[in-house]
Amino acid sequence: TGAAPLGRWMAGSPFAVPNPADLAEAFRWSEHRTVTKTALVSLHGNRYQVDPLLSGQRVELVFDPFDLSFLRVRANGQDAGTALPYQISRHSHPKARPETPAELPRPTTGIDYLGLIDTAHTRTVAEKVNYAAFAVDLESDTEPEQ
Template identity: 35%
Template structure:
C-alpha cells in the first residue's frame, strides 16, 4: 500500500474516483497478475483463484449482517424497561429484575433484539412517549389544596395530650400532699 501511495502521489490525483481508478489498475497489474513465490508453481493470485476446483460458497446475507451486530447486557427495571444508549426500550413485565442480552446494530437503534435464556429472541422498539402520556390533568376542585384555618397536627396532639392527662390524673401525687407539722404521711 505504501508503494502505491508513493506512486500515486506523483500523479497529482485530485478526486476520489481518480484515486480508485489508479488503485484498481495497481491492484490488478502489480498484485493479482504478478507471480507469487508462496503459490504453487509461482502462479499469479488471479490464476490460482480461477484454477481452484472448489465451488465458491456465498454467505447468507442475513448471517453476514448478523455477524456485524453488537451485544450488551442490561438489567430490566421495575417498569419492565431497559435504558440503552440514552433511550428506553420496553422489554416486558415478566423480565423485571433479570439481565437480558441486547443485540443491536450501532447504526440503527430504533429497534433492538432482546435475548433471554430459554426464550425466543424478540424485537424491542424505542419507547416513545406520546401525547396521551403528557401533563397530568388538574385535580377536581374538591381534591385541590384547601387553605387551613388551624393546624391539624397541633389539634391532634392536643387531643392526645388531653387523653393522656385524664388517664394519669387519678394517680396519687405525693407532691400535692402537705406535710403537716409533726404528722407522718
C-alpha cells in the first residue's frame, strides 16, 4: 500500500465494536450429527429432539460448550430451528473447563476458639470486681464510731 502501518491504522479509526450477540455466536462450537428416524440427535451423552422433517439428514449442531441445554440446528447451511433436550445427563462439554477452579473448603476443628477466649475473659473480669463490697447494709444497727 505504500503507507506506514501506524498511519494506515490511524486512518481507519474509529473501529466498529462487535454486537454482543455476534460475538457470542463467533465463539460457539459446532459438531455434525445424523438425525435418527425418531428425530433425535446425540451430543456428548445427551439426546436432543429436532424437527421430524430432518430425519436421516446430516445436520450441524451449534452450541455453547458451557451450556448444553440449548442447541441451534443447521441443515445445508440454513437455520433449522432449535434442538430441545430429550434426555439430558451432561450439562457442559467434557473439555470445557471453568475459568477459575473452585476453592476447597477448609476443614474445621470443631473448637470455638473465640468462645473459649470470651469465657476465660468473662471469668477473669468477674473475679476482679467485687460488687458486694459496694453494697451498703441499710439494716445494721451499728452506728459509725466517732
